[in-house]
Amino acid sequence: MGAGAYTPDGPPGSLPGIAPVRRFAVIGHPVSHSRSPFIHEAFAAQFGHRLRYGRLHAAPGSFRDVLSAFRAGGGAGANVTQPFKVEAFEACDRKSARAQAAGAVNTLVFNGDTIEGDNTDGIGLVNDIEGRLGLKLAGLSVLVLGAGGACRGVLGPLREAGCARLVVANRSPARAADLKADVCGFEEVAARFCRDGPWDLVVNATSAGLAARDLPIDARVLAAAQLAYDLMYAAQPTPFLRQALEAGCRQASDGLGMLVGQAAEAYRIWHGVSPCTAPVYAGLRASLSREAQDDAAASSRP
């Protein structure tokens, strides 16, 4: 069986009175790290839904084949993670307004011969900020760092949440120019990081990562913000969150809640009900901490 091949356990709905097991998967490269199976199975437990949610690895160039094999094998829908969100967009017959605005898709619904695509990343971010963190976005000034796929996904929902000012700052001018040409809904794109504030919210949508040194953003900009939000998540505060807190920012959060939030919206699309995110967020946070402790213990063993 090749990578991504998929075999259902049996014909769906074969037992009278028992709902068939619906099958979902996340497709990515790499994908072994994905927390989506844990999240969707935890949501399913809240409703007593019967589902299976797996990980499907697709080598570069094989996304369409993996997707077709999963559909042919009885898959009901899929999430898509890096680096296939744009390929997923191109594979869809129908796209939601959110997907159109982002030019990328992370949630697929298989509806007969039709593939429908949506992008739930942005609403996941908005719901995490407004719900878990309690910061209402209406009227706020927001600075987004980075102009890649994640940035494209969050701009529309941030605008719809009523942000008064939405500005993107990116390291390289070329990508900033592409964003400006493709996506509307923000005030300005700047090919530099040091932006004059004040900003109520600073969102790090770069992939600078755990190994990154401080991003070139003025400490006064971070100090004045009500919230610094890093789309990346980790067991420990990320470099951007440490930078923001050291500068004096009042509140800082990583993107674990966004991850749970985007999954909750995908769950609503697939199953018609909205799961409770708080216990799943808490469970994931605890898992991350446990894994970090286990890693630290293993690396300290002689």
Ligand code: NDP
């Ligand atoms: P992309 O590769 O599409 O874009 C990366 C962006 O980061 C570019 O704008 C790039 O700038 C910038 N960048 C990378 N390194 C640096 C650096 N050292 N200094 C300054 N800028 C840098 O990535 P994505 O947009 O897909 O992902 C961004 C982040 O968001 C990732 O960490 C990803 O894991 C996270 N994410 C989290 C989600 C969640 O649910 N929590 C969902 C989706 C994404 P340039 O154009 O100059 O190269």
